[in-house]
Amino acid sequence: MTYCGQEPHHLRLQSCWHHGSVWRMTLFTSARIYSLDPFPSSSRKTPAQAGKPERISPSSGGVQRNLSAVAVPLQGQFRPLCRYDPLDLGDVDENTQKALACKHLRRFIVDPSLARIVTDHLARDIDDGKAVIFECNPGPGVLTRALLNRGAQRVVALEGDTNFLPELKDLERKLDGQLDVVHCDFFKLDPIGHGSMKPPAMYSEKLFSDLAISEVPWSADVPVKIVGIFSQRNEKNILWKLIYNLFERRSIFHYGRVELIMFISQKEYRKLVTRPRDYKNYQAFSVLWQMACDIELLHEEPLSSFLTVTKKTGRPSTKNTVSQSDNLCLVRITPREDLFNSLLTPLNGSTLVLMLKQCLAKRKSRLIEQINSWSPGSGSELISKLGFLDDTMTGDVYPDEFKRLFELMEQSGNFTESWLYEETLETTNTGHS
DSSP states (O other): OOSSSSOOTTOEEEEEEETTTEEEEEEEEEEEEEEESSSSSTTTTOOOTTOOOOOOOTOHHHHHHTTHHGGGGTTHHHHHHHHTTTOOOOOHHHHHHHHHHHSSEEEOOOOOOHOOOOOOOOHHHHHOOSSSSEEOOTOOHHHHHHHHHTTSSEEEEEEEOOHHHHHHHHHHBBSSSSHHHHHOOOBBSSSOSSSSOOOSSBHHHHHHHHHOOOOOOOTTTTEEEEEEEEEESSHHHHHHHHHHHHHHOOOOGGSSSSSEEEEEEEEHHHHHHHOOTTTOOHHHHHHHHHHEEEEEEEEEEOOOOOOOOOOOSBBOOOOOSSSSSSSEEEEEEOOOOOSSSSSSOTTTTHHHHHHHHHHTTTTBBBHHHHHHHTTTTHHHHHHHHHHTTTTGGGGGGHHHHHHHHHHHHHHHHHHHTTTHHHHHHHHHOOOOO
């Protein structure tokens, strides 16, 4: 086994062996030999005892640093993370006090056990190691440390509140390139407009350039995974902004099929996955996300497991935009590799978005009438090609069928002069509504 940090000239790790739950290390210095044995001979377990798992408190500091003695001589030096010397996640009370420094309405993960649940669900993402992990507004950094402990090769902490930056920056300095801390609010990336930008708002072009993350083809592997909690203040607006950017390959999606692994309110998650014929909840919002992405529910967690800090007061809140009895849903949203083709491209993606908003405004209206409003006389032909009946309602159509309808419209060439396309151009030029 090799040593986990940069080795001073006078310190050399000679051996490290493991038997059952016993670790033994021998350190050679220029003058003495030290034996670091977590279990002295008088208290060392027998092989039979070592085979039994030990109950450990999730917030136990000793467990978090089970070989911290090795790190003592190396304080102040860079070191890569080692699974046998994990970072301390703190305890709930300590992390809560740190989170209360926030003066804005935000939710935090302060419980180490919840952070570990999240990283357990991200195991395949971390083990794969190909994608950079962006963490949105880590606050006191409980999940940040859990991701690093789990073996994440590169984490980018995007923190918008300056109160949390010093401790995150201190952690960044102690590691060997595994953590980048950026004063940036992910939810304020790429605001509409032009000109200079001050943190925490930022252009994604600058963010990705500073991090040396290049654009990859849409068909390539996922380059970045975004992890965090959606802001409850404007969750729906953020999701709409993201879906516009996705279909136009703007912002973060300019760099490839960026994946979202986020906690989202139960209310919005249900809308994301609503199926046809649920005329109350099936909306353009639902169709667009299902058309563009694979959506996987990883975990549901009671809202009470999170710390919610109110705006200005910096105190825990019991009143939220969703009921305390609701859950937050950890959802993986992965853009589909086959989303774009010769007929649906980033250049006309916004037209598709507008088409669906028009169609799903009234879920019980007939689809043929909607098509004819865009191009008179075209409805019957397209309905026939789709295999639909004339009385098919817009709320009965599946996402892949809407995509096929749009492709047929593009192929026919009869819609390029319609008001639908003209309105799309106006929307694109003046900003999204």
